[in-house]
Amino acid sequence: MEDIPKSHPRYESLMTRKKISDAMKKGLVHETGLIAHGRGEAFDYLIGEKTIPAADEAEKIAAASLIIAKNPIISVNGNVVVLTGMECINLSEEIPAKIEVNLFHRTDKRMKLLTSELLNLGASKVYGLKGDARIPGLDHDRGICDSDGIFSSDVVLVPLEDGDRCQALKNMNKTVIAIDLNPLSRTAKTANITIVDNVTRAIPNIEKWVKILKNEDKNSLEDLISRWDNRKMILEVCAFISKKLNLLF
Numbered sequence: 001m002e003d004i005p006k007s008h009p010r011y012e013s014l015m016t017r018k019k020i021s022d023a024m025k026k027g028l029v030h031e032t033g034l035i036a037h038g039r040g041e042a043f044d045y046l047i048g049e050k051t052i053p054a055a056d057e058a059e060k061i062a063a064a065s066l067i068i069a070k071n072p073i074i075s076v077n078g079n080v081v082v083l084t085g086m087e088c089i090n091l092s093e094e095i096p097a098k099i100e101v102n103l104f105h106r107t108d109k110r111m112k113l114l115t116s117e118l119l120n121l122g123a124s125k126v127y128g129l130k131g132d133a134r135i136p137g138l139d140h141d142r143g144i145c146d147s148d149g150i151f152s153s154d155v156v157l158v159p160l161e162d163g164d165r166c167q168a169l170k171n172m173n174k175t176v177i178a179i180d181l182n183p184l185s186r187t188a189k190t191a192n193i194t195i196v197d198n199v200t201r202a203i204p205n206i207e208k209w210v211k212i213l214k215n216e217d218k219n220s221l222e223d224l225i226s227r228w229d230n231r232k233m234i235l236e237v238c239a240f241i242s243k244k245l246n247l248l249f
Ligand code: PTJ
Pocket: 029, 030, 032, 033, 034, 035, 036, 037, 038, 039, 040, 041, 043, 077, 078, 079, 083, 102, 103, 104, 105, 106, 160, 161, 162, 179, 180, 181, 182, 185, 197, 198, 199, 200
């Protein structure tokens, strides 16, 4: 990997793979996180590896929702900490929002490793280790959360989510903002706001929108959010991909 020249057309992508694979060897990323990353790459390829207009709009609405939230939180897992840990901290400070480590493959070791990683990157507080509450209706470990973290939040940003938890969080009357490159996933279809973009582009872009919208009055932000049609946006992403494929053949 070290021998790959910067001029290689897939340099960025190959270096990101190396980052994920090194983090797996250190125990931060679960081995199935590599598979999830591969699926993400495939969908990213289909949207041209850039933020498409539908995603930019979703990122704007996500920013508005996070600004007006009473108790917003960013839920992070292994892949997210490794790919965008610093950016998540910056976003959490700008909103401001809490950060909680929440894992599908939860072990004490991974929880501690990922929490330390975020603290070393400069996070002032990281939720998740206490694990004193449960999201109702979720039998697996992603249901474990902190009572003063995800459990009591009103708006949750969940990059790389699984559909089960997304639905369970909605059942708790929370607003769920998902980042998922797969527009056909259960998560994409279930979330209130779905961002079909790479987490590495989405998090900084949400932060950009938070900076732009922060001083807008609350009513105009609520108005913006009330006009959001998530299903329409997913159809737009699918149309974008189909058009791209049609142009090829
Ligand atoms: O760290 P843990 O223990 O919580 O485990 C996390 C993984 C990622 C293993 C777990 O959440 C998982 O299995 O995820 P899934 O069900 O494979 O879903 C991952 C989704 O994220 C897929 O739909 C991918 O398209 C999408 N995805 C992968 N990489 C990215 C992404 N979306 C945005 N940005 C990415 N970089």
